[in-house]
Amino acid sequence: MDIRIVSTQPFPDQKPGTSGLRKSVPIFQTPHYLENFVQSIFDTIGNPAGQTLVLGGDGRYYNREAIQIILKMAAANGFARVKVGYGGILSTPATSCVIRKYKTVGGIILSASHNPGGPTGDFGVKFNTDNGGPAPEKVTEAIYARSKEIREYKILDAADIDLDHLGESRLGNTVIEVIDSVQDYAALLETLFDFDRIQQLLSRSDFRMCFDAMHAVTGPYAHALLERRLGAPAGTVHNGTPLPDFGGSHPDPNLVYAHDLVEILFGENAPAFGAASDGDGDRNMILGNHFFVTPSDSLAILAANATLVPGYRDGLAGVARSMPTSQAVDRVAAKLGLDCYETPTGWKFFGNLMDAGKVTLCGEESFGTGSNHVREKDGLWAVLFWLNILAVRQQSVADIVREHWQTYGRNYYSRHDYEGIDSDRANTLITNLRAKVGHLAGQSLGRYQVEYADDFSYTDPIDGSVSTQQGVRLGFSDGSRMVFRLSGTGTQGATLRLYLESYEPDPHKQDRDPQVALADLIAIADEVAQIRSLTGMDKPTVIT
Numbered sequence: 001m002d003i004r005i006v007s008t009q010p011f012p013d014q015k016p017g018t019s020g021l022r023k024s025v026p027i028f029q030t031p032h033y034l035e036n037f038v039q040s041i042f043d044t045i046g047n048p049a050g051q052t053l054v055l056g057g058d059g060r061y062y063n064r065e066a067i068q069i070i071l072k073m074a075a076a077n078g079f080a081r082v083k084v085g086y087g088g089i090l091s092t093p094a095t096s097c098v099i100r101k102y103k104t105v106g107g108i109i110l111s112a113s114h115n116p117g118g119p120t121g122d123f124g125v126k127f128n129t130d131n132g133g134p135a136p137e138k139v140t141e142a143i144y145a146r147s148k149e150i151r152e153y154k155i156l157d158a159a160d161i162d163l164d165h166l167g168e169s170r171l172g173n174t175v176i177e178v179i180d181s182v183q184d185y186a187a188l189l190e191t192l193f194d195f196d197r198i199q200q201l202l203s204r205s206d207f208r209m210c211f212d213a214m215h216a217v218t219g220p221y222a223h224a225l226l227e228r229r230l231g232a233p234a235g236t237v238h239n240g241t242p243l244p245d246f247g248g249s250h251p252d253p254n255l256v257y258a259h260d261l262v263e264i265l266f267g268e269n270a271p272a273f274g275a276a277s278d279g280d281g282d283r284n285m286i287l288g289n290h291f292f293v294t295p296s297d298s299l300a301i302l303a304a305n306a307t308l309v310p311g312y313r314d315g316l317a318g319v320a321r322s323m324p325t326s327q328a329v330d331r332v333a334a335k336l337g338l339d340c341y342e343t344p345t346g347w348k349f350f351g352n353l354m355d356a357g358k359v360t361l362c363g364e365e366s367f368g369t370g371s372n373h374v375r376e377k378d379g380l381w382a383v384l385f386w387l388n389i390l391a392v393r394q395q396s397v398a399d400i401v402r403e404h405w406q407t408y409g410r411n412y413y414s415r416h417d418y419e420g421i422d423s424d425r426a427n428t429l430i431t432n433l434r435a436k437v438g439h440l441a442g443q444s445l446g447r448y449q450v451e452y453a454d455d456f457s458y459t460d461p462i463d464g465s466v467s468t469q470q471g472v473r474l475g476f477s478d479g480s481r482m483v484f485r486l487s488g489t490g491t492q493g494a495t496l497r498l499y500l501e502s503y504e505p506d507p508h509k510q511d512r513d514p515q516v517a518l519a520d521l522i523a524i525a526d527e528v529a530q531i532r533s534l535t536g537m538d539k540p541t542v543i544t
């Protein structure tokens with residue numbers, strides 16, 4: 001065996017963000033950059049002897065090259081086996097599924113999720129631990145600490161592995177197993193949903209659906225599940241071939257970046273149901289005929305209807321949402337007598353709650369929903385969950401959502417993103433807010449009375465770990481809220497996210513445009529945070 005020990009210098013910037021390490025492709029192509037980070041992960045895992053690693057990515061530019069490097073490093077580090085996705089493809093939820101099913105030590109997912117790809121786009125490395133979930137903060141901190149002192153890494157001198165044939169081969173003493181990217185995951189979803197009933201729905205002449213894979217990882221999964229297994233007509237899946245640059249767009253399933261799908265669902269002769277997923281397949285957007293379901297409402301509706309779905313027939317242990325996500329699901333939990341947890345942004349905070357059996361469903365406002373079937377958010381899972389509900393209730397998406405509002409009230413919700421802000425200005429804005437919040441409680445802002453104002457801090461109820469400075473939030477006496485935080489997934493400048501929410505119990509007032517319903521709060525947010533003057537931008541770059 002030709003193990004090479006390569007001397008290297010640490011890079012100072014390998015601190016994982018909300019979800020993995022994300023940098024531009026040219027940075028990842030800098031000699032030793034990827035290798036240093038991967039060796040830091042392996043050193044943190046400890047003793048790889050006898051262990052299995054799962055490896056795959058979303059197919060973006062540099063995916064295949066990075067996989068070859070990581071396979072040779074895994075072999076040089078002494079892993080017994082690596083399960084790698086066919087063609088280098090594994091979605092984030094599928095990776096989580098494979099880690100859990102085969103009880104492996106963890107997995108590496110090559111993805112920058114919703115960030116654009118291509119030679120000058122973004123690349124990323126996420127590490128998931130043996131429960132199948134994103135590494136918790138204590139692990140990402142350890143990886144980062146290791147990356148700051150690393151002096152060498154190990155790699156095997158060997159030929160590339162053929163990723164386009166299923167089956168086993170060897171790199172040194174390590175077995176490399178190219179696995180079907182879809183099979184294990186599809187088999188798991190089949191245990192949760194009523195596939196027969198969904199199949200009947202999809203065969204009805206008056207029900208058409210359309211799924212936009214955005215040229216990202218879910219193409220092969222959606223073709224296999226929706227068209228081949230569940231019988232949706234060929235052509236139901238749009239943009240189903242993963243491309244290294246996602247066809248030049250953001251693989252981000254929201255009203256702005258999934259505009260082709262939005263045009264179809266809001267056009268003439270629109271289908272009954274539409275959905276899209278992101279780069280690595282963990283997010284989802286749900287649309288009805290001329291209707292958009294906010295991700296926060298989607299979580300609440302899945303929770304309220306869970307017992308209609310075989311995998312959740314016996315009810316939920318509890319639910320959880322990230323702090324900026326609307327409180328719609330809290331109302332469902334209250335009515336059903338379920339515990340409801342509020343965590344910081346990022347899926348890594350849900351893992352402990354799920355492992356401890358405290359929650360079954362989790363969600364984020366950023367188009368992420370999931371359950372304890374894996375330890376990731378899961379785009380196609382959410383699509384099948386909705387299809388299962390539609391098949392049972394035989395109502396339109398819009399009717400289901402409106403009925404939900406009548407029962408629970410409507411949480412008007414919107415997120416305003418200000419992208420590409422100068423980092424210093426963004427930090428000033430947040431620093432100013434932090435200084436201000438201590439004095440805001442009890443004050444009136446317009447017609448709103450501030451009930452509490454703080455910088456969100458979370459104590460994990462299972463392991464007691466504390467995460468501070470997770471977003472400045474203002475809560476008002478009528479239940480309205482606003483939250484300010486900086487994105488932890490961007491690679492250029494800073495992105496300010498402003499989250500806005502107000503509650504409307506009156507069914508006659510539930511059909512307003514959210515931007516109109518939230519207009520006063522939007523104005524107050526600008527006044528409190530001086531967004532326009534500090535960013536120099538007069539409106540957000542993305543509104544969802």
Ligand code: VG1
Pocket residue numbers: 018019112113114278282283322345346347364365366368486487488489490497
């Ligand atoms: C964003 C979202 C967050 C999500 C994260 C990863 O983070 O707001 O809810 O968990 O992306 O999503 P931020 O720090 O930019 O707000 V993904 O689909 O990477 O894995």
Ligand code: CO
Pocket residue numbers: 092113114278279280281282283
């Ligand atoms: Co993603």
